Amino acid sequence: MASPVPTGDIPSLFSSRRRRLLTGRHSRLVSSLSTVVVLGVLSAIVFYAPGGVAFRHFFFDPHQMWIALVGSHQGLASVGKGIVTNVWMFSLCEVLVLIFGLLLAWVRISRAPVLAPLRALATIYTDVFRGIPILLVFIIVGFGLAELNIGWISHQTPAFYGCVAITLTYTAYVAEVYRAGLHSVPHGQILAARSLGLSQPATMRQVIFPQAVRTVIPPLLNDFISMQKDTALVSILGIVEAVQSAQIDAAQNFNDSGLVVAALLFLLMTVPLTRLTDRLIAKDRTRRLAGAA
Amino acid sequence: MSVLGFHNVSKRFGTTEVLRGVTLELNRHDVVCVIGASGSGKSTLLRCANLLERVDGGDVTLFGQSLLDPRIDENLVRRHIAMVFQSFNLFPHLSVLQNVMLGPVHALKRPTDEVRVDAMALLERIGLATRADEYPERLSGGQQQRVAIVRSLAMQPSLLLLDEVTSALDPTLVGEVLELLRELAHEGTTMLLATHEMGFAREVATTVAYLDEGVVIEAGTPGQMLDAPEHELTRAFLSRVRS
Numbered sequence: 001m002a003s004p005v006p007t008g009d010i011p012s013l014f015s016s017r018r019r020r021l022l023t024g025r026h027s028r029l030v031s032s033l034s035t036v037v038v039l040g041v042l043s044a045i046v047f048y049a050p051g052g053v054a055f056r057h058f059f060f061d062p063h064q065m066w067i068a069l070v071g072s073h074q075g076l077a078s079v080g081k082g083i084v085t086n087v088w089m090f091s092l093c094e095v096l097v098l099i100f101g102l103l104l105a106w107v108r109i110s111r112a113p114v115l116a117p118l119r120a121l122a123t124i125y126t127d128v129f130r131g132i133p134i135l136l137v138f139i140i141v142g143f144g145l146a147e148l149n150i151g152w153i154s155h156q157t158p159a160f161y162g163c164v165a166i167t168l169t170y171t172a173y174v175a176e177v178y179r180a181g182l183h184s185v186p187h188g189q190i191l192a193a194r195s196l197g198l199s200q201p202a203t204m205r206q207v208i209f210p211q212a213v214r215t216v217i218p219p220l221l222n223d224f225i226s227m228q229k230d231t232a233l234v235s236i237l238g239i240v241e242a243v244q245s246a247q248i249d250a251a252q253n254f255n256d257s258g259l260v261v262a263a264l265l266f267l268l269m270t271v272p273l274t275r276l277t278d279r280l281i282a283k284d285r286t287r288r289l290a291g292a293a
Numbered sequence: 294m295s296v297l298g299f300h301n302v303s304k305r306f307g308t309t310e311v312l313r314g315v316t317l318e319l320n321r322h323d324v325v326c327v328i329g330a331s332g333s334g335k336s337t338l339l340r341c342a343n344l345l346e347r348v349d350g351g352d353v354t355l356f357g358q359s360l361l362d363p364r365i366d367e368n369l370v371r372r373h374i375a376m377v378f379q380s381f382n383l384f385p386h387l388s389v390l391q392n393v394m395l396g397p398v399h400a401l402k403r404p405t406d407e408v409r410v411d412a413m414a415l416l417e418r419i420g421l422a423t424r425a426d427e428y429p430e431r432l433s434g435g436q437q438q439r440v441a442i443v444r445s446l447a448m449q450p451s452l453l454l455l456d457e458v459t460s461a462l463d464p465t466l467v468g469e470v471l472e473l474l475r476e477l478a479h480e481g482t483t484m485l486l487a488t489h490e491m492g493f494a495r496e497v498a499t500t501v502a503y504l505d506e507g508v509v510i511e512a513g514t515p516g517q518m519l520d521a522p523e524h525e526l527t528r529a530f531l532s533r534v535r536s
């Protein structure tokens with residue numbers, strides 16, 4: 001029998017030694033090593049830089065960090081107390097945004113003639129609040145509403161105005177996320193549901209919504225992460241939240257370690273969310289690939 | 294007795310006239326096959342029957358009642374007319390069993406336990422009862438399309454619309470789907486099909502209608518239509534399909 005490859009001329013199918021080291025069985029070892037090297041270089045820079053000592057003292061002094069966290073005896077500001085403000089504000093706003101965002105998305109995608117004028121308003125609303133920097137929204141809502149002097153609306157706490165501004169802005173973002181999710185469900189699904197005699201609300205509940213949720217969750221978590229960070233901006237309304245507390249603390253003690261504490265606290269809140277988002281995206285990807293057979 | 298009637302139906306999308314005066318009648322137990330080139334308006338015609346599209350002129354009747362009547366509830370109409378699609382359109386987030394149960398439970402509001410028994414019987418019939426709890430994406434195309442067919446049967450419709458239900462299938466899987474349709478035809482199910490399966494049409498159709506650019510050029514028994522078409526356009530179409 002004729003062999004397709006002439007004997008004595010068999011091509012090598014082995015990968016090179018260097019490639020095996022980088023991608024093969026030892027790749028875990030290689031990746032650990034490279035992590036150590038990268039971290040080492042970064043710490044060396046902080047340690048041996050000409051201003052290294054001052055830098056460490058100003059930003060990473062453990063004693064100062066602790067004082068900033070719990071508050072000094074003078075009791076002016078504590079980052080730990082401040083972060084509580086951030087947490088309750090974004091927790092409340094997340095719930096509100098989930099509800100209002102859905103309403104706004106529903107108005108924008110519905111074709112009911114009664115909603116036509118609302119639809120135009122909803123489009124303008126989305127454009128405006130996605131276009132204006134949130135800092136301006138804080139100022140307009142926080143100082144503007146109070147200035148207008150219209151009954152109870154103008155006599156609220158700064159925290160109330162802060163929540164209103166965050167909710168207004170993020171409702172616009174989240175509505176778009178919902179809308180994209182609802183549109184991601186193939187039209188054939190709607191045709192099939194309607195052909196079974198399902199009413200429009202039943203089609204929404206049984207067919208469109210359960211499928212849209214999967215696409216919506218990762219971008220929704222993304223928006224929540226940026227919302228959590230944006231709660232730091234309410235300090236412009238005179239609210240003493242974590243970052244503001246850290247600044248007060250820094251001015252008092254001539255030390256910026258409190259700012260690092262604030263940064264760490266924000267990381268503590270956002271990192272679990274980012275990890276969760278990544279996990280969900282990966283899971284969704286696997287599911288789609290499995291379904292694409 | 295007339296189940297479905299198209300009376301001089303016309304339909305436009307923008308300025309393109311997709312249906313131009315179609316007249317077609319289905320009586321109980323009829324199997325009507327609409328044949329015609331892609332783009333001739335077959336899908337549009339079927340979708341006008343269950344009100345997924347609104348006609349621009351003429352009339353569509355179900356049991357002699359005009360579907361253009363403003364008092365018509367389209368959801369009620371669709372409970373009598375089931376539709377099966379070329380691309381199956383099974384619900385990917387529901388199990389095979391849940392797919393079959395969705396219509397009876399949420400449109401007909403029948404008790405879940407009762408619906409489950411009926412749905413299992415339907416799956417039994419197509420030999421997929423053991424796969425009831427799996428998700429549709431795990432099934433082959435032929436199995437998925439058969440599930441889609443029994444999903445529509447679960448509504449106990451008076452009429453079945455089938456839009457090129459074998460066109461998206463691997464050739465080896467077409468047979469099992471046609472076999473199921475053949476059984477339904479022998480049981481007397483009233484069906485309106487858009488199809489390219491000439492052999493199937495010859496075997497089970499009571500009427501074959503040739504549609505060309507939104508016009509029914511001619512209609513008749515399969516023998517007459519497939520062996521001795523009168524119209525030049527029909528002959529040309531058939532020779533294209535057969536070659």
Ligand SMILES: Nc1ncnc2c1ncn2[C@@H]1O[C@H](COP(=O)(O)OP(=O)(O)O)[C@@H](O)[C@H]1O
Binds near residue numbers: 306311487
């Ligand atoms: N929703 C729609 N909007 C615009 N044009 C359409 C729409 N649906 C179908 N058409 C057009 O109508 C014609 C007939 O389409 P269709 O009924 O799908 O034909 P067939 O099923 O015979 O292939 C085609 O030219 C198609 O492009």
Ligand SMILES: [Mg+2]
Binds near residue numbers: 335
């Ligand atoms: Mg078609």
